[in-house]
Amino acid sequence: MSWVSVTQPNGFLLCFVSVFMVVYLGNCVNGIPVVDLTHVQDSNTIFWPGNPQFNFTILYRGLTDGGYWYESNAIQTPEHGGTHVDAPSHFAKDKLRIDQIPMSKLCGPGVIINVKEKARANPDYRVQVSDLKVWEDKYGRIPDGAVVLMNSGWSDKYPNKTLTFGTESVNDPSTFHFPGWHEDAADWLVKNRNVNVVGVDTPSNDYGQSTTFDAHVILATANINGLENVANLDNIPEAGSTIYVAVINLQDGSGGPARVFATNLDNSVNAASFSTSFKWVLALCILLTLG
Amino acid sequence: MSWVSVTQPNGFLLCFVSVFMVVYLGNCVNGIPVVDLTHVQDSNTIFWPGNPQFNFTILYRGLTDGGYWYESNAIQTPEHGGTHVDAPSHFAKDKLRIDQIPMSKLCGPGVIINVKEKARANPDYRVQVSDLKVWEDKYGRIPDGAVVLMNSGWSDKYPNKTLTFGTESVNDPSTFHFPGWHEDAADWLVKNRNVNVVGVDTPSNDYGQSTTFDAHVILATANINGLENVANLDNIPEAGSTIYVAVINLQDGSGGPARVFATNLDNSVNAASFSTSFKWVLALCILLTLG
Structure with a gap:
């Protein structure tokens, strides 16, 4: 059990890591916005x-004998x-x-x-x-x-x-x-x-x-x-x-x-957007830890 | 600082959360395999x-006067x-x-x-x-x-x-x-x-x-x-x-x-693949924490 030994920083660190994971996980799983x-x-x-x-040809657009609407087209394109x-x-x-x-x-x-x-x-x-x-x-x-x-x-x-x-x-x-x-x-x-x-x-x-x-x-x-x-x-x-x-x-x-x-769009491995997430999570963790 | 107070479980938990995050983060950032x-x-x-x-027409395929290779085609498709x-x-x-x-x-x-x-x-x-x-x-x-x-x-x-x-x-x-x-x-x-x-x-x-x-x-x-x-x-x-x-x-x-x-493919919010990741990370953390 030598990996972590001080209680106080742990509380903050654990909180930070957890919140970061949740935020990160939330972004990933949705995969959206696109x-x-x-x-x-x-x-x-x-x-x-x-x-x-480019050519767009309407093959059919209207009601069918079957009573349902139907649209279908074909294209020609380089x-x-x-x-x-x-x-x-x-x-x-x-x-x-x-x-x-x-x-x-x-x-x-x-x-x-x-x-x-x-x-x-x-x-x-x-x-x-x-x-x-x-x-x-x-x-x-x-x-x-x-x-x-x-x-x-x-x-x-x-x-x-x-x-x-x-x-x-x-x-x-x-x-x-x-x-x-x-x-x-x-x-x-x-x-x-x-x-x-x-x-x-x-x-x-x-x-x-x-x-x-x-x-x-x-x-x-x-x-x-x-x-x-x-x-x-x-x-x-x-x-x-x-x-x-x-x-x-x-x-x-x-x-x-x-x-x-x-x-x-928010999942950056690069400095710019990573630092934005980082700051946001840091602020939240300070609030949570002090609260 | 009341959020976390016991040292020993913290070490494991921190380790778990960190490793999980790294594994999860790794999958997300690559976004691949596809x-x-x-x-x-x-x-x-x-x-x-x-x-x-469906029709595929070769417009050009071969060396050009400019000395470079060139291929270009056009398609017709419904x-x-x-x-x-x-x-x-x-x-x-x-x-x-x-x-x-x-x-x-x-x-x-x-x-x-x-x-x-x-x-x-x-x-x-x-x-x-x-x-x-x-x-x-x-x-x-x-x-x-x-x-x-x-x-x-x-x-x-x-x-x-x-x-x-x-x-x-x-x-x-x-x-x-x-x-x-x-x-x-x-x-x-x-x-x-x-x-x-x-x-x-x-x-x-x-x-x-x-x-x-x-x-x-x-x-x-x-x-x-x-x-x-x-x-x-x-x-x-x-x-x-x-x-x-x-x-x-x-x-x-x-x-x-x-x-x-x-x-x-491994980032599941659902029971099946989540539980696979979970078991893998749990095993790694037990090893790391005991090591």
């Missing part, structure tokens, strides 16, 4: 120029539009296609890289290694299995094509101006961290002016999944969430529409 | 007769095929369409109703209220927000149409034989519990011989989401998981393909 990070899929969905149109995944096979030969990516590689701790001010000043901004270092200085090492997303503030422009592509010539990629990942930052993530997904709130992991799609090639070659046109990144913390990138399970797909959402 | 409950979407995907075909959601609007006028269902209503505690033996003996079996009571006797009250799924063992037959529909005449629903929900059980869930999703590992929430689709109508009228052709239910516990039903965010959709998966 923040949806997905744009709606419809005829306004943004695709890269050259793709066929893989790469709206909030969608890029499988590694999209930009690298013989790398994983959608149905070959296990669901465990399509989720992980959310790492949100905020470059909104820089992107506002320069629509050709590319996320630098230094932006990743700023995040790590604040929240600790980028966790294994992370879903690393650029928040450039661009999702507010969606689905306005002129604003999103940064040009009036929305069918001419040579005129595009929107932020993305610098190849050095993609390369640094591949070589130095072990992440599951790298994505953006713009139409491409490479910035609008790219012609060689270096970030795409670097990530795909390393079998890292891409994610584009993510929504609502202002509604989740920069660290501490869990993000799920639930792409349709498409055989042979090089990508596909995904439902992307964040959970565990 | 069990995928989704069939692959391809040309073998099972749709109800009368639907247009909403209701493979592992997919039925929005309430599918069977009830003016009820929620896909894009109107918040993500928080597409997830919840997994409640798996095992009727495999009954369905093996009778392919027309319908889940009864008594089957729900058996689950509740074992694991406690069906939690608020639950995702309640019938496990009839049917997903092993997928995507074989003859076996799945239980007939050689796979285009004639009057010959279909597969299990589903009895209207009384659907009605009981609507009136007595507060669930988010009701689903099956067969092609329809109503059994194969249904002509009036009563379970569909009852659930849709109550704005409860349906889920069909779920896979791998044998790979998750009957209680204690969290299930996400991540359907594509389809504007005006009456349904849509979904990526369905379970997490928190």
